[in-house]
Structure formats: structure tokens, C-alpha cells
Amino acid sequence: MATPVLDKVEAESAASPYITVTFRVRRFNPEVSAEATWEDFQLEIDPKERVLDGLHKIKWELDGTLTFRRSCAHGICGSDAMRINGRNRLACKTLIKDINPEKPITIEPIKGLTVLKDLVVDMEPFFQAYRDVMPFLVTTGNEPTRERLQSPEDRERFDDTTKCILCAACTSSCPVFWNDGQYFGPAAIVNAHRFIFDSRDEAGEQRLEILNDKDGVWRCRTTFNCTDACPRGIEVTKAIQEVKRALITRRF
């Protein structure tokens, strides 16, 4: 095994780590103005900190009115998806050093959902699409006394799509969804996939019919924005393709 020694991480942290960055934040508060505006904030911050740390620094030291959602701060709860330098990411999983802090860092709400205040959007349509795909295990017959058996291979079949944290980074990166909010969007399809390919589930056909709708999977134009945006590394586009294929072959 490798013997632990003083490593590079510690050597770096010994020097003064702070740099000056500009956060260019999209502000909107209908209590104040009907117009959204850009506002710049200068921060002294360690570039190894998260964008979320920068937003907190603004809120706690400069402007308490800056509004955003957050909770766990390490990429698990899905609260703080936002558009950072034009790309959907979680603010708590994006380190400042990784997004070119030499230039102003732009931060906007995710697109395609109504902005309520600053970086806070209305998540209801997103969760409604999720609820519409029957995101729960459906079985018939008597329940076994013990657990249902499932082979490790069958369990592996849908492993990728169980990682979804419902942050909406994928759905709100999708050009089809931007143009038409009726589209179920990648996240709902991912969560349908999670059950369609679960060997224990018996409602695959029903879910496929839901997604065969005009606002279902066929709206997908395979632009891969969703896969790029997913902070959990889910192969979203592939999952959507698998659902499309299942619709054609009726095999899953």
C-alpha cells in the first residue's frame, strides 16, 4: 500500500490561497422590479471553495437579499442546480478554480421554469412530470414473506438511473423543454427508466404508454445536453434511448 506522506494538497494550502473573483448574478425580485438585472459582486475567496461558498459569502457579508436554495452542500440533495457560466451545475459541486475565475463567473437560474426570485424557480411543473410517470414499484399478487429476489445482474440493469437526485439540471438544460414545458423532460424519463428496467416491476407497459404520448420520449432530439448537465454522472440520453427502444421492441 502507499505509505501516507505529506502530499501536494497540504503543500498548496500552506500558501495564501485567496484570489479575487467576480460573481455576475442574475437578480430578479418582483417585489422590487418587474425586470431582471445582472449584478456584480467582488469576492476574496479560496479558489478551492465551492460556488455555493461564494454565494453564501455574498448573502452573509454583502447582500442578505440574494436568494437561492441549498441544503446539503455536497451534491446529494439536489437543491442548488443553477446555470453557472452558461452550463447547468450544482453550485455545491462546482469548485471556483474549475470554472476560470479569471473572468466574471455568471450565475443564473436554470431555464425553462418560472423564476420566482433571483436563483429560485418554480419546481412544481418539474415534480408534476416526475409524478406523472408512476415513479413507484408496481407489483401484483401476494407479497412474499421475505424480500423479492433479484439477481445482481438484474439489479445492475437500472443502477445508473437510481442515482437521480431530482435537481432538474438535465430537464432545464434541454432545448425541447425550453421551447415546450409540456415535454416530460429527461428527469421524468430517467425515473420511468428506473422502474421500467427493474425486474421486480410490473407496470412497464403502462409507463411506456405514458411516455409514448406526444409530449413523451419522441420529443427527445438527442442533443446530449442532459447527460452533460447531470451532476450525478447518469447517462441520461442513453436512458432515454433505451426507453425509446423498449417502446419499439416492447422488450425490457
Next chain:
Amino acid sequence: MKIHKYDTVIVGAGGAGMRAAIEATKRSRTAVLTKLYPTRSHTGAAQGGMAAALANVEEDNWEWHTFDTVKGGDYLVDQDAAEILAKEAIDAVLDLEKMGLPFNRTPAGQIDQRRFGGHSRNHGEAPVRRSCYAADRTGHMILQTLYQNCVKEGVEFFNEFYVLDQLITEVDGVKKSAGVVAYELATGEIHIFQAKAVIYASGGCGKFFRVTSNAHTLTGDGQAAVYRRGLPLEDMEFFQFHPTGIWRMGILLTEGARGEGGILRNKDGERFMEKYAPVMKDLASRDVVSRSIYTEIREGRGCGPEGDHVYLDLTHLPPEQLDAKLPDITEFARTYLGIEPYTDPIPIQPTAHYAMGGIPTNVEGEVLADNTTVVPGLYAAGEVACVSVHGANRLGTNSLLDINVFGRRAGIAAAEYSAKNDYVDLPENPEALVVEQVERLRNSTGTERVAQIRRELQETMDANVMVFRTEQTIKTAVEKIGELRARYKNVAIQDKGKRFNTDLLEAIELGNLLDLAEVMAVSALARKESRGGHYREDYPNRDDVNFMRHTMAYREVGDDGTETVRLDYKPVVQTRYQPMERKY
């Protein structure tokens, strides 16, 4: 102001709240009030697993699990409750599987199990595989599965509703729960929820520490709401410090990493846990491991230029095993530290993780007004509550178990209570306290800032009431908290609006943290012994003669308005296990 009427109201939508909601919704008209969207709750951050003696991979039984829980809790556990926890664990896991939870599987297709700290075969002989898991995102899968089943059952949620006050009405000399007061984040509107039964499932309060695995939103809102209404808080001095938080950030790295074979090493590369726990080694209980880490650091064997951390070494494990069993935590190391766990050890330090104490309840989830009297219509479950199954130190995987076993029990008990009982009249001006609180903060012209006070609170808690405590350090904390409480009265916010005013909510949350920090420090000062997560260097031994009893803390308000914490004690329920010296 709006008034709503429901049979059962559940406060919080993490694991305990949603498990309760699934039961309560089937039996009564139920509303779940949650300050976050349900899937944002911190149950989702739990990683390693959920304990149950399924015996799928090796011999095990629930009696051994009960013993480990009692021993792990340093004999402050109520043994009747621990027995229920271990016995009902098996059905709790099977229920989740039937609800759809994608557990990892054995080659035979059963639920797979792995080792975890403090869980042993035959009363401490050797580690046992008892933790049922889904990679290192078991909590995430539990939260998702419970939410999915809430969707299936049509559970009614009020998202981003903050419960700020508990309503209590005295009927014929008996204090009963009448409902709760909530603040709607989107609009700033105040809502009264009149309910026959109320269940608190609002989670922990770890944010009064700086280095913590807890979410920003874990601010003890439920504990504070009932405490301010004169109800006690139990065993608040017992807080768990998880051994393996990411250095300086506190982000959790699961004990499952050690269950999979990970090893803790000091700067000399020594596997130091062999010295402190010859049998269980790196899988000793969390309090033992956290103290061992800090002992290494204090004695100059810590790593890094400041010698302020140790290493979690996974480099001897095959990359395929890390990818399959520990994908999330290895990614955390890459994302936040820039470290590749295949080849480099991960710098870690203990991180404030879990409140063993909370709102006292009996095994049906009914909240206690004193050592024996139940508050009719009031329930609690999960980290907000203290049953007490965790005693002085919780075993890993027992919290995901706790929320499922006691969340279910509270959901059933509350719904059955609301079926048999009528509404209690609301008190006069039920919204008064909340309106006063909100308006005072919104209109304050004070000079103190929320973030500054919170920072100072977290610093004093980290420095003085963490893994090692003495009379001197705790007194320093009590004094500092007193000063901060005084300064808090002069706190002002910048956002004066009604719409999504998170500035206001952070101020309210800070008030809750200050109240609970005081209770914690005062309780810790009075406990002149060391037990589980509470370690007093000036009283290093457990003292069963004077302190094998639960602390019960009450808020007292003097005639001049001064608030103090009054302490009382409650006997521990002992059934079959006599206290023994705890060795791992």
C-alpha cells in the same frame, strides 16, 4: 392568515416524516409540512446502510443486534426500545424492499449485507455483516423510495412551509397539542394548521457546529419549537462525532469504507486503531474511533503541516470494489480534495454528525411532558426525537433503522389517535408568537449580523464541546452562548420582503440553534462523567451510580423574563443487560 384543518399533521419530510406519512395517510386526513422539498431532506446524505439481523450472509439474530445497540449506547439506551428497534428492523428492511428499494444483492438474489462499526456476532466476538445497503447511497435510496411511495399513496405535502410554533391548549388541566403555526416561504404568509395529532420528524441540529456533516438546514427547528413551549429535551449533551469527515469540510465519508476494509492511519502510516480497539479495530463504535483520532492528533501523530488530521486509506482495495461499493465517497474525495482514492489516502477528521438527544418520546412516539406524562396528540420520531435507542452513542446504520421503525410507529399511533379524538380548541391568537417573531426581525434596526453570530457560535462549539470536554471548556461555551443570545436580540436582516425571504429564515434558524446550544452545553456541564459521545477529561470514567440516567432539560422563564435551563433526570429502562465496561 389561513387556517387549515387536518386529522394528522407531520412536520418534516425526511425518512421519519415520510415513513410516518405513508401510514398516517392510509388512516387519516394527513398533511406533511416541510421546509424543503421532500427529496432534499438530509436522510438522503446517509450512506452506509440500515442494520437488520436478516442473517442473509452469515449467522445473526436480533438479540445480538439489541445487545450491540445497548453496548454501543454505553448503557444509556432504554433497553425496551432497543429491543423493538432490533426486532422490527427485519420487517422494516423487508417493507422497504417491497416498496421498491434497490438494495445491493447477494449472488442468490437476497439483500446483501456488510460490516459496520459496533455491530458484532454473539455479543462482541467479531464483526458481523448486518448492514443492508445500496452502494454508498442507502439514505438516498430510502428517501427516494419513501417519496415514491408517498406519491403512490397520494400524500399531501406543503413544501417550503416552515413550522415555527407548537400550539398547546390546556383542557381540564391536561396540556394537549392543538396544532402548529407555519410560515410559507414563497409568500411570507402565516398558516395555522389545526390538527388532532402532530408528529415532529424535522431532523437534527448539527449546524451549531462548524465542522459538521449536517446540511445547512439542520437547525433544530422542531426541538426548539416544543422546548419554547415548556416541554423537555432529553440527553442533549450527547452528540455524535463521526470519525471520517472530509478534512476541514466535514462532508461524511461512510463508515462503510472501513466496513469494506478501509484503514485509518497516522502520519507514520501506523494502523493506530489496533492500539485502542484490538478486536474491532477500525470498526469500533464511532465515539471510540473519534477519540482515538484526536488522541493521535494531540500526541503529535496527526498528518499534514499542522498535524490536524489523519488518513482514511483505501489504496489497498481493488478499484473495482471502490467503484461498486463506494462510488459516491470516492467521488467526493476527487471533487472536493482533488485526491484519487485508488492511489492516495484521504485526509479526514471527526465531524459533528448526529444528535442522540431530542424530544423525549415513549416507544409509540408519544411526546413526554415530564418523566412519565404524555402530551396527548403530540408525537416525534427520527433524529428530532429521543426514544432512546441510541443512548450515549448511536451505532452506524441504526439511524436509517430508527426513522423507519419509529417513523412507522408514530404514523400509526398518531393516525389512530386522531381517529378516536376530536380537535382541541386553538389557543387565543394562535399566530401571536410567530407574528411577533417575524415582525421583530423584519423591522429590527439592530447592528448584529446573523452570519457573524452563527460563526462565533460554531467556533465556540467546535472548540469547547466537541470530542473532548472539561468543566473549563464547557463553562467557556456556556458563557459565550449567553453573550451571543444577548447579541441575537439586536440582530437585523437586510431582506425586508415577503417573497422567499431566506434572510429572515436564517435569522429564525439561528435563534433555534442558540437555544439548543445552550441546552446542550448546560446539560454537558452537569454530567460529571464520561459516557459514549460525551467525554469529560476531568471525569474520564463512566459513573453508573450517579449518572446512569437521562438528562431532561426544561426552559424556565423568571418573573423578570430571564430564561434559564432547568435540569432534571429520568431513569434508564433496563431489561436484560447489566452495564459492563465497554471494550471493542
